[in-house]
Every structure is written in C-alpha cells, then in structure tokens.
Amino acid sequence: MNTSNPLLDFSGLPRFDLFRPEHVTPAIEQLIAEATEVVNKLEAPSSDVTWDNFVIPLEEATERLGRAWGIVNHLNHVADTPELRAVYNENQPKITEFFTILGQNEALFDKYKAIRAGAEYANLTPARKRIVENALRDFRLGGAELPEDKKERFAAIQEQHAAISTRFSENVLDATNDYKYVVENEADLAGIPDDAKAAARAAAEAEGKAGWQFTLHFPSYFPVLQFASNRALRETIYRASATKASDAGIVFSELEKWDNTSNIAQLLRLRDEEAKLLDYRNFAEVSLVPKMAESPDHVISFLEDLARRARPFAENDLAELRAFAKDELGIEDMHAWDVAYASEKLREKRYAFSAQEVKEYFPEPKVIEGLFKVVQSLFSVQIKLDEAPVWHPDVRFYRIERDGQLVGQFYFDLYARAGKGQGAWMDDARGRRMTTGGILQTPVAYLTCNFTPPATVDGKLQPSLFTHDEVTTLFHEFGHGLHHMLTEVEELSVSGISGVEWDAVELPSQFMENFCWEWDVLQGMTAHVKTGEPLPRALYDKMLAAKNFQSGMQTLRQVEFSLIDMHLHYDFDPNSQQTVQQLIDDVRQKFSVMIPPSFNRFQHSFGHIFAGGYAAGYYSYKWAEVLSADAYAAFEEAVEAGGGEISAETGRRFQREILAMGGSRPALESFKAFRGREPSIDALLRHNGMNA
Ligand SMILES: [Zn+2]
Incomplete structure (x- = not known):
C-alpha cells in the first residue's frame, strides 16, 4: 500500500495536515481498483456463503473507499479551492459509477439471498439480520429481481427520470435568474429594509441600470413581500414568484420555455410505471418500503388528523390577521400578497423585541x-x-x-x-x-x-x-x-x-x-x-410567545404540501384526464384556510418532490416532529414527577433505546422501547401552542 498518500492511511484520524489535491486521483483509483478486485472475487460461484467470507470483506473494501472519498467530499464543502474542485469533479463520476454498478450486481444479490436462506442466518445477531434484510430490499427496489426485458425498461426509466428531474430544476433556476423587475422611484420602496434596498441597488448598478432591481431569489423578493408598504409592488412580485416556471404565463409569455407542466406529468408517469414494474400499486407504496410509516393510508390519516386538530387554530390565526390588516393597515380585502406583510406588522406589534437584542x-x-x-x-x-x-x-x-x-x-x-x-x-x-x-x-x-x-x-x-x-x-x-x-x-x-x-x-x-x-x-x-x-424572564416570555406565532396556519400549510405530495403518488392516475392542478385545488378546498389565487403554481417549483428525494416523503418533516416532540415529553413528565428537565435517568434510557440502537432495529421499535407505547401527536400540538 502506498503509505505516502495520506488518503490511504486508515490507521487513525484523517491526515488533514498532509492532504493535497494531487493525492485524490491516485488514492481513489487505487481504492476503486482494490474494491473491484474484492467484488470480482466475491462474485465467483460458491456453495458456502457466510457472513465472514462474504459480507465482511465486501464491507471493508467499500468502507475504505467511502472514508477516503468522505474526506475529499468534506474538504470540498468546507475548504473549496479551484484545484480541489477540479479533482473532486474528476473523481465524483467514478464513485457514483462504482456504487451504482455495485447496487445492481446480481451475483452479490444472489449471495445475500443465499445467506438469508442458509443455516447460519438464524444465529446472526439482530443487527446482522437487519443488514441482510436491508441489502435484499435495496437490491429489489433497484430492479435486481426483474426479468431481463423489464430490467432494461427499468434502467431506461431511471435514466429518463434523472434527466427530467434535472430539467425541472434547471427550469426553476433559469426562470429565477431571468426575472428582473426594476423599480425606478425610491418612494415605491417604502418599508423595505436598507440592506435589501442596497442589494437591489447594487443589482441594478451591476447591469448599468438606474433604480433598484429585484429578482426571484429569496433574499431579493421576500423582503418585498414582507416589508414593502406598496401593495401593487407586492402583488407584482408575488405573481412573478407564484407563477415561476409554469404555464400561468402571467408575467412574461416567454417564460413558457421554462414551463414545468409536462415535466411534472412525465415524472409522475415514470414513477407510476416503475412502481408497477416492481409489482406495487403506486409509487407511494414504493417510497414507503424503506421508511417508518407503514402505508400511504397510514400517512394520509396522520396528516388529516393533524389538519383537523390544527384547523381551529389556523382559522383563528387568519381571523386575527384579517382584522389587524383591516383595522390597522387599511387592507379591507386581504390577498395572498398581503399575508407576509400583514403578518410581519402584527408580529412586530405583538412581540416587540429584536433578534439583535x-x-x-x-x-x-x-x-x-x-x-x-x-x-x-x-x-x-x-x-x-x-x-x-x-x-x-x-x-x-x-x-x-x-x-x-x-x-x-x-x-x-x-x-x-x-x-x-x-x-x-x-x-x-x-x-x-x-x-x-x-x-x-x-x-x-x-x-x-x-x-x-x-x-x-x-x-x-x-x-x-x-x-x-x-x-x-x-x-x-x-x-x-x-x-x-x-x-x-x-x-x-x-x-x-x-x-x-x-x-x-x-x-x-x-x-x-x-x-x-x-x-x-x-x-x-x-x-x-x-x-x-x-x-431576563420578560424577554424569554416574548421569545416563547413569538415562537408559536401563526403556528396553526404554518402547520396547515405543511400538511397541505404533504397531502398534495402523497395523493399525487398514491391515488392520482397520471394517465387519466384529471390534472395535477385539479388534485391540488381539491386538497386545498378540503384543508386550507386561505386558498391561494387560481394563478398560483407553486408545484412548478416544488423541487423537493420533483427534483429531490422527497417524492411521497414530504410528510417526513411533520412525522419526525411528532416523534421528537413526544420523546421530549418524557423529559417533561420527569419534571412533573419532581425531577429536572435534565433527567439523567430519562437521558440514559433515551440513549440506550434510541441513540445506542442506531439503525439496528426499526425506529418504531426503538421509540416504543423508550416510551413504552406508540408515538402520540399530543406533545407536538402542545409545543406548538395548539392544545385542544
Ligand atoms: Zn437535521
């Protein structure tokens, strides 16, 4: 082994003191070659497949590669230089290719199946059993079990899906970058903070323009919605943002070239087809296989329950906001482009303290x-x-x-x-x-x-x-x-x-x-x-009150996004006459307290589910919040029982049943071992100030 290359030294902690970008390519090439050699050996037919002669050598070979690449990846994120970026981009495809091929290697899949069926399996520890089960699951979801002709189609779906996803995010990015709105008269910027104004001025200047230029990048447009007292300006910016990369074409007809309508339809069709190839009824079922939630119905009933409980609080939040907008801001008929503005003014009035303080x-x-x-x-x-x-x-x-x-x-x-x-x-x-x-x-x-x-x-x-x-x-x-x-x-x-x-x-x-x-x-x-x-206690009380400001409305909004995502991948037929917009309108009719204007096309830039890993998974945010709030409630109960929040007894139990166990058993089992029961939504509602 080439010990002069610090990326190949696995004896201890990473040698950041000796690292240089020129170490990357030789180290990664050597480690891929070594891992490939191990994989080739392990592929050979054998009648005796065991944990020790198969799983361990496979894990060790890939761990070394993973650790070395982990160092490069980490440095690329925290200490980027042109030299490092170049070697990172040069080697990244090799890593992706190695792991993609590994994930579809049928010979390895067969070996895992042999371990699962063999006599040794019954005696493996629960952690090892789980590793075997996870590996089999991932091979199956990767299409390793399909007959040859379907395997080809499966691979084609993956490829098309990746390309359309990329196009989806490129459209969002291009539409975001392309939009420029110049305000010529400073009086029209009343209310917008100085730093946001200065940025808009600089943006205009950089392009040799007079005035202030706003874009659809969050730090540029959001201060307008939040602070601009000019209602017409807010409406202009809101419309541009809400129709981004869509067919609504309200702002610029030439934006149509970035319209994501057909990309959304194609992605949903490809996912549906993939699910059916794998013998599931819909993509939501596929998405949930490796997750904690049991079934799409389970997720939907969780979300609908949360919506039902949050609704009275959301209605109250909205009624308060409408009254405030009318009485104090002279806004008789509150629209979508008034919400952030009125909310900010109400927040300032109610909880006067600054983040600086x-x-x-x-x-x-x-x-x-x-x-x-x-x-x-x-x-x-x-x-x-x-x-x-x-x-x-x-x-x-x-x-x-x-x-x-x-x-x-x-x-x-x-x-x-x-x-x-x-x-x-x-x-x-x-x-x-x-x-x-x-x-x-x-x-x-x-x-x-x-x-x-x-x-x-x-x-x-x-x-x-x-x-x-x-x-x-x-x-x-x-x-x-x-x-x-x-x-x-x-x-x-x-x-x-x-x-x-x-x-x-x-x-x-x-x-x-x-x-x-x-x-x-x-x-x-x-x-x-x-x-x-x-x-001081008084400042703390204000912070605490502000924490739950409009939590009803915010909860409903997250539930709305989650339900749209779930239904699109569950009971929506992408080959039918029903449109995505119809499904969205339907969910909003049932669950939203304030329905966005009909031109709103938020889904056209909903990258989480169309260009990220969150398809039929957006609910995870709220789901994990239920678990964490309910786990924390065990500590609150320890206080009621006469202890402190920092209960070492409860802490040790949390460590033993949840932190210590890691992924070695299902999360639900760990949770139940800690709490002695199934998760309950009550603590989250209480923490958000939504006690029934
Ligand atoms: Zn996190």
Missing part, C-alpha cells in the same frame, strides 16, 4: 458550555478538548468519554468563511464498528455551521454572538452528532445514523432543539456580552 445574551463560549453541560448530564459522558490535524485554524476537535473510556470524537467548524458551503450539517468521518481484528473503531463526526466569527470591537476581540436560531441550529446538528457518536452497535451499516429510516432520522436532532426553549437551561447558557447578566 437576544443575540447579546448568547456569546459563543457560554453557549458551547451550556450545550456540553446538557449533553454531559443527560448521557453521563464527559466532553473534552482533544487534538487532531484540522483543515483550518478555527476548527476545534473534541472527545467524548464515559468513565474514562473513549466513546467518540468530533470536529467543530463553526464559522462562515470563503470557500465554505452554506448552512449547517453533520457528516460522519468514521462509523463505529468492531474490526475483524477485534479492535473497536470509535465514531468520528464533522459538525459544520456558518456562524459569524468573533470580531474585534473597540480594539478588543469579542466572542461570536449567536442568534437564538443559531443556538437552535447548533443543538440540532449536535443531536445528529450524538446519534452518530453514542451508538453502541458494532456493525458499520446499521451503527449510528446508518440504516435509520429517513422519516425517523430527524428525531434526535429535533429532540435536542427543545432544550433551547427551556428556561432553566437558558439561564445557564446565557450571559450578556457587556453586563454578564443571564437572559
């Missing part, structure tokens, strides 16, 4: 200390600063120990900087497993955020100040990290978040967010940057 109570060191304290108390672990090679001087590295034993490690890369991708996420650097040599490989996580770095104020370095949203994001990502690091499973494919159903994967992350709303926790993790005072 809150921020001063959340200096970074205090927040991190508070986060660690919660985690240490809940899960009986210790978090300590550790050392490892990193990719940027701002990155910190920590270890988690229990009773002096190493449990896991993580990188904290918290600040925004050039060359780093947007948003916040958790990624795994290494998964937990017992190696064949009997050595335990502990898990390692990357935790990446994009917060404001510390700044020098009046000649003094001031710590980074987090908004409450950022604090919540930090807790959320740390929840994913805990799922990865506190696992006790020894099989890589189902340890930590690996193998967890994706409608359940947000449980630990959303669960952790709850602590950011606990008064007792907040007091310990706030200290005003100037006075050192903890967060």
Whole structure:
C-alpha cells in the first residue's frame, strides 16, 4: 500500500495536515481498483456463503473507499479551492459509477439471498439480520429481481427520470435568474429594509441600470413581500414568484420555455410505471418500503388528523390577521400578497423585541458550555478538548468519554468563511464498528455551521454572538452528532445514523432543539456580552410567545404540501384526464384556510418532490416532529414527577433505546422501547401552542 498518500492511511484520524489535491486521483483509483478486485472475487460461484467470507470483506473494501472519498467530499464543502474542485469533479463520476454498478450486481444479490436462506442466518445477531434484510430490499427496489426485458425498461426509466428531474430544476433556476423587475422611484420602496434596498441597488448598478432591481431569489423578493408598504409592488412580485416556471404565463409569455407542466406529468408517469414494474400499486407504496410509516393510508390519516386538530387554530390565526390588516393597515380585502406583510406588522406589534437584542445574551463560549453541560448530564459522558490535524485554524476537535473510556470524537467548524458551503450539517468521518481484528473503531463526526466569527470591537476581540436560531441550529446538528457518536452497535451499516429510516432520522436532532426553549437551561447558557447578566424572564416570555406565532396556519400549510405530495403518488392516475392542478385545488378546498389565487403554481417549483428525494416523503418533516416532540415529553413528565428537565435517568434510557440502537432495529421499535407505547401527536400540538 502506498503509505505516502495520506488518503490511504486508515490507521487513525484523517491526515488533514498532509492532504493535497494531487493525492485524490491516485488514492481513489487505487481504492476503486482494490474494491473491484474484492467484488470480482466475491462474485465467483460458491456453495458456502457466510457472513465472514462474504459480507465482511465486501464491507471493508467499500468502507475504505467511502472514508477516503468522505474526506475529499468534506474538504470540498468546507475548504473549496479551484484545484480541489477540479479533482473532486474528476473523481465524483467514478464513485457514483462504482456504487451504482455495485447496487445492481446480481451475483452479490444472489449471495445475500443465499445467506438469508442458509443455516447460519438464524444465529446472526439482530443487527446482522437487519443488514441482510436491508441489502435484499435495496437490491429489489433497484430492479435486481426483474426479468431481463423489464430490467432494461427499468434502467431506461431511471435514466429518463434523472434527466427530467434535472430539467425541472434547471427550469426553476433559469426562470429565477431571468426575472428582473426594476423599480425606478425610491418612494415605491417604502418599508423595505436598507440592506435589501442596497442589494437591489447594487443589482441594478451591476447591469448599468438606474433604480433598484429585484429578482426571484429569496433574499431579493421576500423582503418585498414582507416589508414593502406598496401593495401593487407586492402583488407584482408575488405573481412573478407564484407563477415561476409554469404555464400561468402571467408575467412574461416567454417564460413558457421554462414551463414545468409536462415535466411534472412525465415524472409522475415514470414513477407510476416503475412502481408497477416492481409489482406495487403506486409509487407511494414504493417510497414507503424503506421508511417508518407503514402505508400511504397510514400517512394520509396522520396528516388529516393533524389538519383537523390544527384547523381551529389556523382559522383563528387568519381571523386575527384579517382584522389587524383591516383595522390597522387599511387592507379591507386581504390577498395572498398581503399575508407576509400583514403578518410581519402584527408580529412586530405583538412581540416587540429584536433578534439583535437576544443575540447579546448568547456569546459563543457560554453557549458551547451550556450545550456540553446538557449533553454531559443527560448521557453521563464527559466532553473534552482533544487534538487532531484540522483543515483550518478555527476548527476545534473534541472527545467524548464515559468513565474514562473513549466513546467518540468530533470536529467543530463553526464559522462562515470563503470557500465554505452554506448552512449547517453533520457528516460522519468514521462509523463505529468492531474490526475483524477485534479492535473497536470509535465514531468520528464533522459538525459544520456558518456562524459569524468573533470580531474585534473597540480594539478588543469579542466572542461570536449567536442568534437564538443559531443556538437552535447548533443543538440540532449536535443531536445528529450524538446519534452518530453514542451508538453502541458494532456493525458499520446499521451503527449510528446508518440504516435509520429517513422519516425517523430527524428525531434526535429535533429532540435536542427543545432544550433551547427551556428556561432553566437558558439561564445557564446565557450571559450578556457587556453586563454578564443571564437572559431576563420578560424577554424569554416574548421569545416563547413569538415562537408559536401563526403556528396553526404554518402547520396547515405543511400538511397541505404533504397531502398534495402523497395523493399525487398514491391515488392520482397520471394517465387519466384529471390534472395535477385539479388534485391540488381539491386538497386545498378540503384543508386550507386561505386558498391561494387560481394563478398560483407553486408545484412548478416544488423541487423537493420533483427534483429531490422527497417524492411521497414530504410528510417526513411533520412525522419526525411528532416523534421528537413526544420523546421530549418524557423529559417533561420527569419534571412533573419532581425531577429536572435534565433527567439523567430519562437521558440514559433515551440513549440506550434510541441513540445506542442506531439503525439496528426499526425506529418504531426503538421509540416504543423508550416510551413504552406508540408515538402520540399530543406533545407536538402542545409545543406548538395548539392544545385542544
Ligand atoms: Zn437535521
């Protein structure tokens, strides 16, 4: 093995100190060649297929490739350079090709079937049984069981589907980029914040135009809808946004070239055909096979129940907003383009506090200390600063120990900087497993955020100040990290978040967010940057009240999207006369409190389900919220029983039944083992201020 290439050194943590872009291609080529050689050997017919002689060598060969590529992928997201991007783009197709071919390899599929049918199976651990079952399921859903002629059609469907999905998002992007609306008179911009105005001015200037230019990019158009007191301007921008990439053609007739109508129809037809090839009645059934929800009917009744419970609150939200718009803003007949504007004014009036004011109570060191304290108390672990090679001087590295034993490690890369991708996420650097040599490989996580770095104020370095949203994001990502690091499973494919159903994967992350709303926790993790005072109770009460502002309307909106998605893939016949728009109108008639105007074509830019992985899966957001809220309610019950929110007993149980188990058993079983019953929707309603 070429040990001078740091990407080929698997003895410990990634060697970020030695990494250079020129290491990528030789390492990836060598690892693909090695993995291919292993696969070729394993393909050979054999009468004796066992866990040890088949699954283990296959996992080890692909793990090395996955880990090396994981480092490249991570650096590409957090430390992008032209050189790195070039080698990333050069090698990415090779990785995709390797794993795609692997997923359709019939010889390997047969070996898994042999293990399933063999005498050894009964004696495998539950985690190993689950790995075999998952592999068989994925091969089947990938079309590996189809007869030759159907297999060809299946592959053609995949190809067409990928191409049309790409066209769908390109149309959205092109329509977004193409739209430009110039406002010539500054008086027409009344109410819009200075930073949004300055951006619009700069956009116009860049194209040598006078005035202020607005586009359909969110940071450009949303401040108009939210703040512009000019109603006609709001309507113009709303119409443009709501008809984007559609047939509605209200704004520009030439936008028709980006019309997604036929792409939507074709995608739905291809999915329907794929489902029938695989012997399912519809695509929703296929989508749910690897998920926690049992059936489309199960999902629909969950969503309809949520809609029924949220409806009175949504009606109330809307009535309040209408009254406020009429009495205080002089808007007699509220339209879709008035909603964000009126809501913002109502919010300001009711909960007068600024995000800036809150921020001063959340200096970074205090927040991190508070986060660690919660985690240490809940899960009986210790978090300590550790050392490892990193990719940027701002990155910190920590270890988690229990009773002096190493449990896991993580990188904290918290600040925004050039060359780093947007948003916040958790990624795994290494998964937990017992190696064949009997050595335990502990898990390692990357935790990446994009917060404001510390700044020098009046000649003094001031710590980074987090908004409450950022604090919540930090807790959320740390929840994913805990799922990865506190696992006790020894099989890589189902340890930590690996193998967890994706409608359940947000449980630990959303669960952790709850602590950011606990008064007792907040007091310990706030200290005003100037006075050192903890967060005042009055400010906390306002934050809490604002948290549930219009939660009824927001819940119904999410339910509406989820139901549209589910019905389109379940009881909608894409080959019939019924149109997508008719189905959408129908769902809205039944469930929405405020029906959007007839020209609204939000589905034409609904990338989640037409260009992302969320087809018949959009419900997952609300589904996981039910699980996380209900799990958190166990901690609230511990308080009622006389303890604190940070109940170590409940925390240990949460760890044992949910975090430790990872993907080694169905999420529903883990949940029931923790709660002693099926999930209930009550806690989510209560947390959203919608108690019956
Ligand atoms: Zn998440």
